[in-house]
Amino acid sequence: MGFDHSAATVELAKDITVAKMILMQENQILIDPTAKLQAKKAAEKKQAQAQYQRYHEIKDYFKDNVTLRAGDLYISDTRRQIFLDISMDQEKYEVYKYEELVDFELKQTHVIQHIHEDGATTVVNGIWYTISDSDREISEISEIYLNMTFSGQNTKTRVFLDHTIPADSIDCQHALKKAEKYERVLQHVKDQPRKSPAKITFTVTSGK
Known part of the structure; x- marks a missing residue:
């Protein structure tokens, strides 16, 4: 069969089933593992380049025709689609x-969070004073996230906060603003009348 123990042969063997190997033996089919592996890698590279080009064509379209955007979320009323x-x-x-x-x-x-502070003793002008115990509460937020549910029970989650911090802290307020911006973009989509989207196609030309 022309197989040896080279790296190319080992890699190629991963894609050959037992039935296919028997068929090759019966028909005395010889394979050049190195050439076969090179052809496989060339095809994978071409496919990856086409996918990369398509991604940028789609992203460029939404960047140029964006209605609203929040982070990685783009929407286009022209295309009536979410990217x-x-x-x-x-x-x-x-x-x-x-x-x-x-x-x-x-x-x-x-x-x-409930904070209990024990009474403390202090001296003022030679007189001992005792400050009574006290309790206070601290409001904190441990997580902020947004769930987007699409047809077919397909849910996408965006996490804006995943650890506990004071609710009035700058970081918490910043996370809330980001989350609320996503919320406004999605609400815009929900407020649009339901109808069929305009037909806009992307043409992908694979580079040589």
């Missing part, structure tokens, strides 16, 4: 029709 870009929460880009957005929900987890 979720690649991000920390998103390994690959996705495009949805407005009609595919079923619902969205912004969630916050509030924590009330």
Whole structure:
């Protein structure tokens, strides 16, 4: 069969089933593992280049025709579609029709921390005074996230806060503003009348 123990042969063997190997033996089919592996890698590279080009064509369209944007979330009223870009929460880009957005929900987890301060003793002008015990509460938020539900029970989550911090802190307020901006963009989509999107196609030309 022309197989040896080279790296090319080992890699090629991963894609050959037992049935296919028997068929090759019966028909005395010889394979050059190195050439076969090079052809496979060339095809994968060409496919990756086409996918990369398509991604940028789609992203460029939404950048040029964006109606509203929040972070990795773009929407276009012209195309009536939602574009979720690649991000920390998103390994690959996705495009949805407005009609595919079923619902969205912004969630916050509030924590009330109770602080008990023991009484303290102090001296003023030679006289001992005791300050009584006291209790106070600190409002904190431990997480802020947004769930976007699309058709087919497909839920995408954006996390804006994943650790506990005071509710009135600058970082918490910043996270809330980011989350609320996503919420406003999605509400705009929900407020649009439901109808078929305009037909806009992307042409992908693979480079040589």
